[in-house]
Amino acid sequence: MITPIKWDLVRTDPQWVSALATILGDIEDSAQADSSERQQLQSQLQTFVQRSPERVSALDKIAVQASVDIMIVDLTRRVAEIKARNAQLEVAALALGVEVDAANRDAGRLVRITAEINKAKDAITTVKDMVARLGDDNADAIDTIRAILDGFSRLNEIYRPND
Amino acid sequence: MKTTYRTARKSLALLLVIALLFSGCGEIPDISKFAEASSGMTTAIRKGVAQTDEVLEAASTEPAFDSETQGKLKKQRADFQAALKPTLNTLDKIDGYLDALQAIAQAHKKSAEQSAALVSAVGGVVKAASGLIIPAAATNIITAITTLYRKLELEKDFKQRVNMVSEIMEGKKDATGAVIQEGVIDLLKLNVKALKDINDGVSETMITAIIDRNAVITQYHNQILGNDQRVQRVLAGILEYKKLVTEFNDFSAKAVLARDLDIARLNNKYNRKFVGISDQTERRRLEKERDEKIEDVKKQADQEINSRNAEDREIITSQLKYLLGIDAGLAGLRDSLKKFDEEDRRADANSAVHRQALVIGALEQREAALLTQTKALTADMQRINPAYTEAVAYQNKARARHNALNALLIKSDSALDAWAETHARLRMTLNTKQPLTATRLLVVAREMLDIIKPEKEK
Numbered sequence: 001m002i003t004p005i006k007w008d009l010v011r012t013d014p015q016w017v018s019a020l021a022t023i024l025g026d027i028e029d030s031a032q033a034d035s036s037e038r039q040q041l042q043s044q045l046q047t048f049v050q051r052s053p054e055r056v057s058a059l060d061k062i063a064v065q066a067s068v069d070i071m072i073v074d075l076t077r078r079v080a081e082i083k084a085r086n087a088q089l090e091v092a093a094l095a096l097g098v099e100v101d102a103a104n105r106d107a108g109r110l111v112r113i114t115a116e117i118n119k120a121k122d123a124i125t126t127v128k129d130m131v132a133r134l135g136d137d138n139a140d141a142i143d144t145i146r147a148i149l150d151g152f153s154r155l156n157e158i159y160r161p162n163d
Numbered sequence: 164m165k166t167t168y169r170t171a172r173k174s175l176a177l178l179l180v181i182a183l184l185f186s187g188c189g190e191i192p193d194i195s196k197f198a199e200a201s202s203g204m205t206t207a208i209r210k211g212v213a214q215t216d217e218v219l220e221a222a223s224t225e226p227a228f229d230s231e232t233q234g235k236l237k238k239q240r241a242d243f244q245a246a247l248k249p250t251l252n253t254l255d256k257i258d259g260y261l262d263a264l265q266a267i268a269q270a271h272k273k274s275a276e277q278s279a280a281l282v283s284a285v286g287g288v289v290k291a292a293s294g295l296i297i298p299a300a301a302t303n304i305i306t307a308i309t310t311l312y313r314k315l316e317l318e319k320d321f322k323q324r325v326n327m328v329s330e331i332m333e334g335k336k337d338a339t340g341a342v343i344q345e346g347v348i349d350l351l352k353l354n355v356k357a358l359k360d361i362n363d364g365v366s367e368t369m370i371t372a373i374i375d376r377n378a379v380i381t382q383y384h385n386q387i388l389g390n391d392q393r394v395q396r397v398l399a400g401i402l403e404y405k406k407l408v409t410e411f412n413d414f415s416a417k418a419v420l421a422r423d424l425d426i427a428r429l430n431n432k433y434n435r436k437f438v439g440i441s442d443q444t445e446r447r448r449l450e451k452e453r454d455e456k457i458e459d460v461k462k463q464a465d466q467e468i469n470s471r472n473a474e475d476r477e478i479i480t481s482q483l484k485y486l487l488g489i490d491a492g493l494a495g496l497r498d499s500l501k502k503f504d505e506e507d508r509r510a511d512a513n514s515a516v517h518r519q520a521l522v523i524g525a526l527e528q529r530e531a532a533l534l535t536q537t538k539a540l541t542a543d544m545q546r547i548n549p550a551y552t553e554a555v556a557y558q559n560k561a562r563a564r565h566n567a568l569n570a571l572l573i574k575s576d577s578a579l580d581a582w583a584e585t586h587a588r589l590r591m592t593l594n595t596k597q598p599l600t601a602t603r604l605l606v607v608a609r610e611m612l613d614i615i616k617p618e619k620e621k
Contacts, residue, residue: 043367082354085345085353089350096331117308
């Protein structure tokens with residue numbers, strides 16, 4: 001719980017001392033508070049430094065140091081939290097990597113198959129050109145073409161699961 | 164022969180449809196928008212990590228911090244960099260995952276196109292060789308392609324892969340909904356929240372320290388500004404007072420002239436009437452009438468003048484009271500007026516004129532003094548302005564960096580939610596065969612990229 005300060009009413013030196021004492025008291029109580037409360041306290045300290053007159057600059061130094069202390073404690077805490085999650089992230093990244101590798105293998109396989117199909121298509125186009133030049137009664141040539149086409153019907157063999 | 168050819172064409176058309184179905188054209192959705200948005204998101208989150216590191220770097224070298232604080236920040240920065248490596252690695256893996264899915268989708272589309280082209284080429288052979296016994300062989304080729312795709316089990320693998328990744332990204336929950344294993348999205352969201360907390364804590368403290376370091380220059384500047392504003396306010400008040408007095412005098416003079424003009428016109432009017440009147444009784448009557456009218460005009464005009472003058476005097480008095488209240492430098496005038504008012508009750512009948520002259524004299528003296536003061540203040544302001552501007556710009560830069568990074572990290576959190584939502588939709592898309600949309604993620608990713616865009620490009 002942060003004590004509200006009526007900044008417009010803080011004018012005399014004892015009032016400035018009292019305002020800072022209030023904030024420092026709240027900071028002591030906030031050791032286990034969430035980050036939002038701690039940030040509000042840092043904002044209070046900033047307002048203090050911004051508003052206080054030069055004659056109480058000694059108090060400003062204390063306010064800045066209090067903000068620095070919060071910063072270092074919270075920074076250490078956040079970095080530790082990130083570290084604590086790293087083991088889980090590393091396991092997850094590893095599992096993701098396995099899936100990525102498998103997906104890449106699938107993609108590679110598809111690319112290779114596409115290339116083979118493409119070659120087959122080119123060959124058949126050549127056959128088509130050849131057929132166009134043949135007479136209907138050219139039995140030898142027909143046998144040859146049929147043999148070529150039979151060869152293409154084994155196209156499914158280009159896929160081997162262990163590739 | 165013709166019948167054989169027609170049959171072959173019919174069966175080929177049917178097989179073409181079957182082949183396209185089996186080759187899975189459209190079964191694996193277009194994920195290019197998802198991949199584009201995801202890449203934008205990961206780029207921006209990486210930038211968020213880099214910018215948080217930059218905040219730590221700036222803080223660890225900030226002159227407003229003492230060397231002990233700088234040292235602690237340097238150590239924390241090193242810890243931070245090491246701690247964030249797995250996060251960056253995970254972001255790389257997310258990119259790799261989307262790239263791989265995208266590669267499959269593209270290769271799959273290309274493969275389907277090539278299969279259709281192959282079937283079409285076989286059709287061409289049949290057409291060219293009408294009368295040849297080739298259709299059976301063509302059928303065999305198409306069957307081979309469909310078998311090939313069946314053996315590949317690509318669609319099944321794709322679905323399985325997306326499901327596996329969903330588990331990794333979204334985590335595992337038991338039947339009661341309790342989390343068994345945290346998902347990557349949640350872990351990344353927590354890390355993004357930690358980055359925001361770091362940015363808030365470090366930036367706010369850095370700004371506080373900068374304000375403290377610049378306190379002398381900013382307070383001096385503000386005091387000069389305050390003094391200058393006070394002087395300007397008094398000068399404006401004096402000008403207003405002088406204007407009111409001038410208006411008062413102008414009105415009185417003009418009103419008296421107008422009144423005298425009306426009287427002169429009445430005199431002229433009656434003088435013209437007197438010409439040719441020999442009857443003394445009638446002339447006296449007219450003279451009496453004229454005198455009465457002149458008296459009326461005079462009385463009415465004087466009433467108006469006096470009423471207006473009374474109001475003006477009240478305003479002028481009020482303005483003087485205001486001036487004496489806001490300017491301690493006019494304390495002497497206050498004393499002089501007090502003394503004058505005491506003496507006036509005993510003696511001088513034209514006191515109003517004398518009193519006003521006394522006030523105007525004192526105000527003009529004060530005005531001259533204040534103008535000299537304002538020149539000195541302006542010179543002083545110009546002298547400290549470069550240092551003040553530099554101090555303010557430095558402080559504003561720290562604030563702007565804090566705000567921009569905060570905006571980016573808040574968007575990062577939304578983007579991670581949108582990523583999970585889009586991936587869940589991808590899973591559904593694979594079952595429903597609907598097109599995949601990634602609009603929300605695209606919008607957030609673009610907003611993030613806009614935040615990190617260099618200033619000159621905006």
